Amino acid sequence: xxxxxxxxxxxxxxxxxxxxxxxxxxxxxxxxxxxxxxxxxxxxxxxxxxxxxxxxxxxxxxxxxxxxxxxxxxxxxxxxxxxxxxxxxxxxxxxxxxxxxxxxxxxxxxxxxxxxxxxxxxxxxxxxxxxxxxxxxxxxxxxxxxxxxxxxxxxxxxxxxxxxxxxxxxxxxxxxxxxxxxxxxxxxxxxxxxxxxxxxxxxxxxxxxxxxxxxxxxxxxxxxxxxxxxxxxxxxxxxxxxxxxxxxxxxxxxxxxxxxxxxxxxxxxxxxxx
Amino acid sequence: xxxxxxxxxxxxxxxxxxxxxxxxxxxxxxxxxxxxxxxxxxxxxxxxxxxxxxxxxxxxxxxxxxxxxxxxxxxxxxxxxxxxxxxxxxxxxxxxxxxxxxxxxxxxxxxxxxxxxxxxxxxxxxxxxxxxxxxxxxxxxxxxxxxxxxxxxxxxxxxxxxxxxxxxxxxxxxxxxxxxxxxxxxxxxxxxxxxxxxxxxxxxxxxxxxxxxxxxxxxxxxxxxxxxxxxxxxxxxxxxxxxxxxxxxxxxxxxxxxxxxxxxxxxxxxxxxxxxxxxxxxxxxxxxxxxxxxxxxxxxxxxx
Numbered sequence: 001x002x003x004x005x006x007x008x009x010x011x012x013x014x015x016x017x018x019x020x021x022x023x024x025x026x027x028x029x030x031x032x033x034x035x036x037x038x039x040x041x042x043x044x045x046x047x048x049x050x051x052x053x054x055x056x057x058x059x060x061x062x063x064x065x066x067x068x069x070x071x072x073x074x075x076x077x078x079x080x081x082x083x084x085x086x087x088x089x090x091x092x093x094x095x096x097x098x099x100x101x102x103x104x105x106x107x108x109x110x111x112x113x114x115x116x117x118x119x120x121x122x123x124x125x126x127x128x129x130x131x132x133x134x135x136x137x138x139x140x141x142x143x144x145x146x147x148x149x150x151x152x153x154x155x156x157x158x159x160x161x162x163x164x165x166x167x168x169x170x171x172x173x174x175x176x177x178x179x180x181x182x183x184x185x186x187x188x189x190x191x192x193x194x195x196x197x198x199x200x201x202x203x204x205x206x207x208x209x210x211x212x213x214x215x216x217x218x219x220x221x222x223x224x225x226x227x228x229x230x231x232x233x234x235x236x237x238x239x240x241x242x243x244x245x246x247x248x249x250x251x252x253x254x255x256x257x258x259x260x261x262x263x264x265x266x267x268x269x270x271x272x273x274x
Numbered sequence: 275x276x277x278x279x280x281x282x283x284x285x286x287x288x289x290x291x292x293x294x295x296x297x298x299x300x301x302x303x304x305x306x307x308x309x310x311x312x313x314x315x316x317x318x319x320x321x322x323x324x325x326x327x328x329x330x331x332x333x334x335x336x337x338x339x340x341x342x343x344x345x346x347x348x349x350x351x352x353x354x355x356x357x358x359x360x361x362x363x364x365x366x367x368x369x370x371x372x373x374x375x376x377x378x379x380x381x382x383x384x385x386x387x388x389x390x391x392x393x394x395x396x397x398x399x400x401x402x403x404x405x406x407x408x409x410x411x412x413x414x415x416x417x418x419x420x421x422x423x424x425x426x427x428x429x430x431x432x433x434x435x436x437x438x439x440x441x442x443x444x445x446x447x448x449x450x451x452x453x454x455x456x457x458x459x460x461x462x463x464x465x466x467x468x469x470x471x472x473x474x475x476x477x478x479x480x481x482x483x484x485x486x487x488x489x490x491x492x493x494x495x496x497x498x499x500x501x502x503x504x505x506x507x508x509x510x511x512x513x514x515x516x517x518x519x520x521x522x523x524x525x526x527x528x529x530x531x532x533x534x535x536x537x538x539x540x541x542x543x544x545x546x547x548x549x550x551x552x553x554x555x556x557x558x559x560x561x562x563x564x565x566x567x568x569x570x571x572x573x574x575x576x577x578x
Contacts, residue, residue, distance in 0.1 A: 056337075103335075103364055111335055115359055121325045122360060125332020125340075132314060132338070152356075155325035162320070 004211050008038060012239045013266045014087075015074050019253065022091030025099065028237035028249040030071035032208075033142060033173040036232055037063075037071055039214040040140060041079040047137065050080035053107040059137045060110045060126050064119020065144035065173060066100035067251075073097055073106070081108040117150025119143060120170060124156050127168040138221075141170045146178030149187060160227035161200035168227045169218070170201075173208065175236035179250045196229045208232025240265050275430050275466075278409035279371060280304035282416035283341055287312045293420070294333060294340040298326045300373075302343065327353040330368045331360035339367050339420065345379070346372025346388030346429060350395060361425045362398040369419040371428045376465055376516025377549055378432040380558040384548040388429070392464075393521025395427055396494055403494035405429040407468035408436065410443040411491055418445070431466030431516070433555050438468060438489070448500035449492025454479070456486030459573060460505050460537075463514040464490040464523045470559065471514040473566030478573060485573075490523055498530040505537055512540045512573050516564060519543040540576035542569055 011034060019025030040046045046059035063072050070090065077087040089095040096105040100114035111122045123141035130137050147153065160168055172192060176183050184190050193203045202223045206213045214232065222228045237243025242254070242261050254262050263273050280302050287293045287308070295308050295316040309316045319326040323344060330340040342349065349372045350357070361368045372388055379386035395403055402422050406412040412430055419426040438453060445451065453468070454475050463471035468489050478485035488504055490496075505511050511531070513524040524541030531539055544562060551561040559565045563572065 111332065112359065112364055115355060117324075118328055118356065118360055121328025121356070122332035122335070124325065125329035125334075126336050127332075128317065128329065129333045129336030129338050133336075152324040152328065155319075155322035156328075159319060159322060159325055159329075163317075 004038075007042070008034060008211070009239070009267060011038065011074055011078065013268055013272070015070055016262060016266055017268070017272065018074065018087060018090050019070060021088070024091070024251070024253055025070045026067035026251050027253070028243045029065060029067040029144070031238045031240070031243070032175045032234045032236045033065070033068050034071050034075070034238070035209045035211050035214060036142060036171055036173060037075040039211050039218060041075050043211060043215045045215060045218045046140065048079075048108075050108065053081065056133070057135050057137050059140065060123075061140045061142065062110050062113065062119040062123050062126075063101050063142050064113055064116070065142060065147055066113035069099055069101040072101050076106070076108055082106060116144070116147040117152040120153050120156035120160070123168060123170070124160055124163070124165065127160075127165045128163060130167055131165075138167045138169055141168070143170060143172055144178075145172055145174045145176065145183050145192070146186070148172075148192070157196065157199045157201070164225045165227045166222040166225050169222065170227070170229050171218075172229060172231045173234050174231050175234040177236040177245065177247050177250070179247065181247055192229070192231055200226065201229050202226045203229045203231065205231045205233065208234035209238055275406070275409055275412045275432060275435055276302040276373065277304065278412040279343075279416055279430060280308065282413040284308060284311060286416065286420050287315055290339065291315065292337060292339045294338050296326055296330055296340050296342045298323050298344045298348070300344045300348075302373075323348045323353040324356050327356035327370075328360050331356070331364065331366060334361075334366040334368045335364070339369065341369045341371060341416075341419070343371045343373065345386065346375040346391050347386060350388065350391040354394060357395070358398055362400045365400040365424050367424060369426045369428070371430055373430045374432040375429045376431055376467065377555060377558050377562070377564070378466070380555040381552055383552055387549055389517050389544055389549065390521075391429060392493060392515075392517050392523070393525065396521060396526070400424050401494065402426040402492070403429070404491065405464045405493050406491060407463070407465055407489050408438050410437055410439045410441070411445065414443065414445050429465060433466050435466045436469060438472070445491050448497040449490060450497060450500050450504060451489045451491060452486065452504070453489050454485070454487040456484045457507055458484040459510045459512060459577065460486045460488060460508045461512040461514060461573070462488050462490050462523060462527060464493060465516055467514055467516045467564060470564060470566045470569055474514075474569035474573065477566065477570040483577070493523065493526060496526050496530070498534065501527070501530055502534060502536060508537045510540060510573070510577055511537045512542060512576070514569055515543045517543050519545050540573060542572050
């Protein structure tokens, strides 16, 4: 059995090779939140059953930053929601797997995303429904820090507290980058903890690439009556030095020369690269 | 119309506990009654239409049947992407009611007019689009929305609409209801402007024109077969709507006639403009060529 460092490296290899075969992916976004997804699914922080994906008492995850769809599909493949053969159809002709996760295309995707700022409203609806039905489960919404510029997120931030959604956990993949530049260059005042606490949420901060730490924090329940933000400090492009913290890699695949660096750092053999 | 909407919704909410009444700080006057009778089935999201629409999608995915209610303009124009991506693309059971549609909110001007909702919503796959003209049709729309799988939009006016159809009304399957029989000119009207169209058709008949009137209750899916049957032999077809002439009822009829053939068409509505003027609905309609007399004159001119 692989230890989790090896397993995560293996997942990064698989994401990269799948993206390469498909032609493209938001790799840096995928690598940024991989440990978060791994913790939720492979460390079983979430209660779910791939054999019974509609199980009412399941925990729900919404990948609001849909660009990391390939990371989600890859982790869900490892968790048993889809076969490696199906995963390999990513972006192939007549595939059901595209760049953004879609509920139409795979059982277990709770809601289709892609346009930013939609995940929290949908998650609030699901968390409210869980409460109406007295289901003791949680709804997780994974958002990016650039995404917090969308106004609809803040409609949700106000409302989640008003509704007392203590079954709602928003995980912030806080890598400090957005498409064109840094989040700080864009909005200047980046103080998520203070902002969310001012809106009445409880806030935790973790190293978003440390699975043990993520597991410890995400396994605990919310403070009664409060929605919760977990700020996961991450590195966009984590695992490949060339991509790390460089906005250039928001939506770009490596050229021939760069591919050698990817291969070396991800531990891919020449044969796997062919 | 609001009373009809809410009584129909309460009847359903009694039977089906999954039915939810969602509002965004713009209620109906019957909300407290609803909350009293059905605690736990009503949520006020505050002034947050995107959130309400997106959350409705989440609720529907989790097995609820939310009825979203607010001013049509804020619902459709502001939350459009949520209606598109979260509700229609996913083809889920969210029912949306836009109130105060058309020029109903006549004192506040175009920021509060809902005059492009049909055009933008009609392009969305999976969506059923209902446009009741009277209280009885509004109540039927709520029941139809509940029985129709997938997303439904109900376009509701707010002008103390008079009843044309009576208590025992059941809507035609085609979505077209003949109000006045006439063969020479057939006028198609949708929504609360039916009252003006009715008067205009009567003026035509008084002047010796064999004019008919059909109310279009369901805009999508549109029954083009029933429409073509209704206009067989007519010299002129007219669309009347409190909406842009682009993409609304006039747009629907144009498309059918262009593809399948049929009589010449005169579209009456807002002709690529925002409505002028403020005041009573009566006056704003008149200033924009949508009162009975202007409709009558426009049709007479088209007949020449």
